[in-house]
Amino acid sequence: MSAFNAIGADREIEDEEFTPGIEPQPTWCPGCGDFGVLNALKQAMPKVGRNPDEVAVFTGIGCSGKLNSYFESYGFHTIHGRSLPVARATKLANPGVEVIAAGGDGDGYGIGGNHFIHTARENHDMTYIVFNNEIFGLTKGQTSPTSPKGHKSKTQPSGSAKDPIRPLTLSLSAGASYIARTAAVNPNQAAEILAEAIQHDGFAHVDFLTQCPTWNKDAKQYVPYTDIQDSDEYGHDINDRAEAAEAMYDAESKLHEGEILTGRFYVDDERPSYTEEKQAIGEMPEQPLAERYFDEDTEWDRSYQLLEKHK
Amino acid sequence: MPEPEDLIWRIAGGSGDGIDSTSQNFAKALMRSGLNVFTHRHYPSRIRGGHTYVEVRAGNGPVNSRGDGYNFLLTLGDSFARNPGEDAYYGNEEAKPLTENLDDLNEGGIVIYDEGLLDEEDVEAINLEERAEENGWHVYPVDLRGIAREHGRDVMRNTAGVGFTAALMDIDPAYFEEIISNGMSGEMKEANLKVLEDAYELGQEVEHTHDWSAPTGDGHDEEQVLLSGSDAISYGAIDEGCRFISGYPMTPWTDVFTIMSQNLPKFDGVSEQVEDEIAAAALAIGASHAGVKAMSGSSGGGFALMSEPLGLAEMTETPLVLVEAMRAGPSTGMPTKPEQGDLEHILYTSQGDSTRVVFAPANVEECYTQTRKAFELAYEYQIPAIVAYDQKLQGELRNVPESFFDEEPNADPGSVLTEEEIAEAAHHASDKFKRFLHEPEDGSNVSPRSVPGQEGGRFLATGNEHNEVGHISEDPENRVIQMDRRMGKLDDIREELDAEESHQTYHGPEDADYGIITWGSQQDTVFEAVDHLNEAGHSVKAVGVSDLMPFPEAEMTEFLDSVEHAVVAEMNASGQLRGHIQKELGKYGDKMSSLLKYNGNPFEPRDIVEGFETSLDTGELPHTRMKYVPAAGD
Numbered sequence: 001m002s003a004f005n006a007i008g009a010d011r012e013i014e015d016e017e018f019t020p021g022i023e024p025q026p027t028w029c030p031g032c033g034d035f036g037v038l039n040a041l042k043q044a045m046p047k048v049g050r051n052p053d054e055v056a057v058f059t060g061i062g063c064s065g066k067l068n069s070y071f072e073s074y075g076f077h078t079i080h081g082r083s084l085p086v087a088r089a090t091k092l093a094n095p096g097v098e099v100i101a102a103g104g105d106g107d108g109y110g111i112g113g114n115h116f117i118h119t120a121r122e123n124h125d126m127t128y129i130v131f132n133n134e135i136f137g138l139t140k141g142q143t144s145p146t147s148p149k150g151h152k153s154k155t156q157p158s159g160s161a162k163d164p165i166r167p168l169t170l171s172l173s174a175g176a177s178y179i180a181r182t183a184a185v186n187p188n189q190a191a192e193i194l195a196e197a198i199q200h201d202g203f204a205h206v207d208f209l210t211q212c213p214t215w216n217k218d219a220k221q222y223v224p225y226t227d228i229q230d231s232d233e234y235g236h237d238i239n240d241r242a243e244a245a246e247a248m249y250d251a252e253s254k255l256h257e258g259e260i261l262t263g264r265f266y267v268d269d270e271r272p273s274y275t276e277e278k279q280a281i282g283e284m285p286e287q288p289l290a291e292r293y294f295d296e297d298t299e300w301d302r303s304y305q306l307l308e309k310h311k
Numbered sequence: 312m313p314e315p316e317d318l319i320w321r322i323a324g325g326s327g328d329g330i331d332s333t334s335q336n337f338a339k340a341l342m343r344s345g346l347n348v349f350t351h352r353h354y355p356s357r358i359r360g361g362h363t364y365v366e367v368r369a370g371n372g373p374v375n376s377r378g379d380g381y382n383f384l385l386t387l388g389d390s391f392a393r394n395p396g397e398d399a400y401y402g403n404e405e406a407k408p409l410t411e412n413l414d415d416l417n418e419g420g421i422v423i424y425d426e427g428l429l430d431e432e433d434v435e436a437i438n439l440e441e442r443a444e445e446n447g448w449h450v451y452p453v454d455l456r457g458i459a460r461e462h463g464r465d466v467m468r469n470t471a472g473v474g475f476t477a478a479l480m481d482i483d484p485a486y487f488e489e490i491i492s493n494g495m496s497g498e499m500k501e502a503n504l505k506v507l508e509d510a511y512e513l514g515q516e517v518e519h520t521h522d523w524s525a526p527t528g529d530g531h532d533e534e535q536v537l538l539s540g541s542d543a544i545s546y547g548a549i550d551e552g553c554r555f556i557s558g559y560p561m562t563p564w565t566d567v568f569t570i571m572s573q574n575l576p577k578f579d580g581v582s583e584q585v586e587d588e589i590a591a592a593a594l595a596i597g598a599s600h601a602g603v604k605a606m607s608g609s610s611g612g613g614f615a616l617m618s619e620p621l622g623l624a625e626m627t628e629t630p631l632v633l634v635e636a637m638r639a640g641p642s643t644g645m646p647t648k649p650e651q652g653d654l655e656h657i658l659y660t661s662q663g664d665s666t667r668v669v670f671a672p673a674n675v676e677e678c679y680t681q682t683r684k685a686f687e688l689a690y691e692y693q694i695p696a697i698v699a700y701d702q703k704l705q706g707e708l709r710n711v712p713e714s715f716f717d718e719e720p721n722a723d724p725g726s727v728l729t730e731e732e733i734a735e736a737a738h739h740a741s742d743k744f745k746r747f748l749h750e751p752e753d754g755s756n757v758s759p760r761s762v763p764g765q766e767g768g769r770f771l772a773t774g775n776e777h778n779e780v781g782h783i784s785e786d787p788e789n790r791v792i793q794m795d796r797r798m799g800k801l802d803d804i805r806e807e808l809d810a811e812e813s814h815q816t817y818h819g820p821e822d823a824d825y826g827i828i829t830w831g832s833q834q835d836t837v838f839e840a841v842d843h844l845n846e847a848g849h850s851v852k853a854v855g856v857s858d859l860m861p862f863p864e865a866e867m868t869e870f871l872d873s874v875e876h877a878v879v880a881e882m883n884a885s886g887q888l889r890g891h892i893q894k895e896l897g898k899y900g901d902k903m904s905s906l907l908k909y910n911g912n913p914f915e916p917r918d919i920v921e922g923f924e925t926s927l928d929t930g931e932l933p934h935t936r937m938k939y940v941p942a943a944g945d
Binding site for chain 2: 020023082
C-alpha cells in the first residue's frame with residue numbers, strides 16, 4: 001500500500017476543492033490578470049483528474065507568488081526566482097506528485113533566468129507558468145525583463161534602453177518540450193492550455209499574459225487577441241522546431257506592436273522526461289525516493305559495505 | 312639501525328606526476344605493515360604544472376597530525392614544467408619540487424631526487440651539497456626516469472621512487488607489490504612491478520650514508536581502513552539514509568560531492584549536479600520537503616550563494632544538511648589552501664536571526680559521527696544543520712579500525728507524520744493541516760510535518776512569516792510565538808547534546824594551569840603540542856570545540872573557569888572563535904589571547920608550542936608565519 005494515498009486516488013473531483021477556505025478571496029487589485037491564472041488552474045486541475053493533496057504548487061516572490069495562498073493544494077512559496085529548483089527536486093523525490101511552478105516575468109526571466117534555462121534543458125516533467133505583465137507589480141511599477149524598449153518607469157526615467165527578453169524563443173533554445181502563450185483575457189484557451197501543459201510529459205512552459213491595471217496602465221489589456229490555432233492568417237506545424245522558432249519570433253515582436261498572438265507554439269512529445277533519462281542511465285530508481293522512507297520493507301544498506309577499497 | 316619515532320615521508324613533484332595516488336598507496340602499504348599513518352596534502356590550484364607534495368607520517372604510536380617538519384624527501388622534479396630548465400615567473404619550475412621543499416627538512420633527513428630529470432647544473436644552482444652538509448642530510452641522486460623508461464612510461468618514476476625509498480628505509484617491498492598487483496592489471500601492472508623491483512635493488516646496492524630506518528610496524532589489534540574526512544562525512548550521510556545530493560563543483564567541497572555521486576546509485580539514491588549553488592541548496596530543500604533525506608554543500612563562495620535558501624529552510628522548517636568545506640578567503644582566496652575563516656559566515660549568513668546547527672568535526676571519526684548527528688537533528692528538529700570542515704581535513708587520510716564503521720543505518724525521516732497520524736492531527740476548519748502549531752504536543756517546539764502526496768496533509772510552506780497552516784501572517788502575536796518556537800529548538804538541541812557524549816574533545820591534565828582552545832581540523836595538532844608542552848614542564852590542557860551552534864555554554868564556561876589563561880588557536884586572521892566564545896559566554900575577553908595562522912598552511916605542533924610560550928611572556932613571535940593577539944586589556 002502506498003504511503004501516499006492521495007496520489008492517483010480514484011474519486012470525483014469538484015472545482016470548488018481548489019478554493020481554500022482560509023483565503024478564498026485573493027487580494028490582487030481589481031482587474032488584475034492574475035485572477036485569470038488562478039481561475040484557469042482551478043478549472044484545469046479537475047479536468048486532468050488530480051486532487052488537492054497530490055498537487056504541489058511552487059511559487060516565487062511577487063503578486064504571482066500568492067497563487068498558492070489562493071489555490072488549495074500543497075504549496076511552497078519560495079524565494080525570489082527559485083521556485084524551479086525547489087519544485088523540480090520535489091518531482092525527483094516523488095514523481096507521483098503533480099508539480100506546478102509559477103512566478104512573474106522578473107522572477108522567471110530575470111533573477112531566476114538561470115534556473116529557467118536549466119530546468120527547461122533538463123526537461124523535468126512539470127508545468128511552469130510565468131505571469132507575464134511586462135512590469136514589476138508588487139514593488140510598484142519598475143521596468144521588468146519583458147518591458148518593451150523605451151518603457152518609462154521610476155527606475156528607468158528616460159525609458160528602458162534594453163530590448164525585452166524573448167521568453168518563447170529562450171524557452172525553445174533552452175529545451176522546453178511544450179511552449180505556449182495564453183492570456184488572462186482568454187479564459188477558455190487558458191484553461192485548455194494549462195490542462196495540456198499539466199498532462200504533457202516533460203517541461204511545459206506557459207507564458208501567461210497577465211495585465212497589470214495598477215502599474216502598467218499604458219500597456220494594452222492584451223485584447224484583441226488571436227488564437228494562432230484558430231486563425232487563417234497564422235498557424236504553423238507546432239511539432240516543427242524551425243517553424244515554431246519563426247512563429248515565436250513573430251509573436252514576440254508583434255506583442256509590442258499591439259497584436260496579441262496566443263496558442264501552442266511548440267510541442268515535442270517524443271523527448272523523454274528527465275526522470276526517464278536518469279532511469280535510462282541507472283541513476284534513478286524505479287521506486288519513488290520518498291516512498292521508501294515510509295515503506296517498512298525497505299532495506300537500508302550501509303556504508304560498511306564500501307570499506308573493502310579502504311583496506 | 313636506530314629508528315626515529317616516526318617516518319615523515321614527503322613526496323614532491325608536479326601536479327600530474329601521480330603524487331596523490333602514490334602517496335595514498337604508500338600510506339596504505341605502511342598501514343598494512345602494522346603502522347599508524349596520517350597524510351597531509353599540499354597542492355596548487357592548477358591542473359598541471361605547479362608543485363605539489365604529500366606527506367605520509369607513519370609510526371607505532373598515535374599519529375594524529377602532520378608532525379613537525381619531515382625527515383624524508385622523495386622529489387620527482389616537475390615533469391610537467393612549462394619552461395623546463397629556464398627561470399620562469401615561478402623560478403626554475405622543473406627543479407622547484409626539490410628547491411622549495413628543503414626548508415622544512417629536518418636535520419639528518421634524506422633526499423632522493425630524480426637525476427634523470429634534474430641535471431647537475433640544476434642541483435648546483437641551489438647549493439644542495441653545501442646545505443646537505445650543514446644540516447646533516449643524506450642525498451641520493453637516482454635516475455628514476457631511466458628506470459621508469461626501461462620498463463614503461465615516464466610517470467612510473469613515482470613507483471621507482473617508492474622502491475628506492477623502501478630499500479633505504481628497510482621497508483619490505485612486498486607491501487608495495489601487493490598494492491600494485493591488486494590495483495593494476497595487464498602491462499601496467501607488469502611494468503610497475505619491474506620498476507619497483509629494479510629501483511629496490513638499486514637502492515640496496517648503493518652505499519647508505521644514513522644510519523636510520525623507518526619504524527617496523529608493531530601490528531594492529533584489528534583490521535584498519537584508510538579514510539579521509541570527506542569519506543567519513545559521505546559515509547555518515549549514507550548511513551543516515553541520505554539518498555539525495557545536489558551540488559555544484561568547487562574545491563574542496565567537490566570531494567564529498569564526488570564520493571556521494573559515485574556511491575549513491577549503488578544505494579538507489581540520486582545525485583544532481585546543477586546550474587549553481589543557489590539551485591543546489593534549493594534542490595536539497597525541495598527533496599527534503601517531499602520527505603527524502605537530502606544534503607548539499609559547497610565551499611566559501613558557493614556557500615555564500617546558499618545564504619538565501621538556507622534562510623528559507625530555517626523559516627519553512629525544512630530539514631536540510633549542508634557541508635561547508637572551507638578554504639582560504641576572502642573571495643576566491645587561495646582555492647586549494649586550508650583556512651578556518653568562514654566561521655562567522657557559516658554561523659550568521661542569511662537575513663534575520665539565524666537558527667541552525669553547526670558542527671566542526673576534528674578528524675575522520677568525528678566527521679562520521681557528527682555528520683550522522685547533523686542529519687538526526689536536522690530531520691527531528693526541522694532545522695538546517697551544517698557540517699563545517701576544511702581543505703586540511705578533506706584530503707588527509709588516517710587509519711581507523713574497520714569496526715568503528717560497523718554501525719546500524721538510521722533512515723528515520725524524523726518528525727514526519729504518517730497518513731493515519733495526519734488524520735488524527737489538528738486541522739483548520741477549511742481542512743488545511745496545521746503544519747506550524749503554536750503549541751506542539753508535550754511542550755515541544757517541533758510541529759510535526761506532512762509531505763506532498765499524503766492525504767489530508769496539505770499546507771503552505773512560505774519564507775514569509777506565517778500562521779499555523781502556513782499562510783502569510785503579519786499578526787504581531789503570531790510572529791512572536793512562531794519566532795520563539797523556532798529559536799527555542801536550539802535550546803532543545805543544546806539540552807539533547809548536553810545529555811549525550813560530548814562532541815568537545817579534551818586533552819591534557821584536568822587541573823592544568825593553562826588552556827588552549829581550538830576547533831575543527833586543528834584539534835589533534837594542538838593535542839600533540841599539549842603533550843610536548845607538558846613534557847617540557849608546562850601545565851597545559853586543551854579543548855577542541857565541535858559544537859559551534861548551539862554553543863556548549865556550560866562546558867566552555869567550566870573549561871575557561873578552570874584555567875588562568877587560554878590561548879585560542881585557529882586558522883584565520885581575526886580570531887573568529889575567540890569572538891564567538893566572548894559573544895556566547897558574555898565574558899572572558901581578558902582571559903583569552905589568540906594564536907592565528909593564515910598563510911595557507913595548517914599549524915604544526917611546534918607552532919602551537921612556540922605560540923603558547925609566546926603567550927606566557929606576551930612577547931613577539933619570532934617569525935611572520937603566525938600572529939599573536941594578546942587578551943583584551945593586555
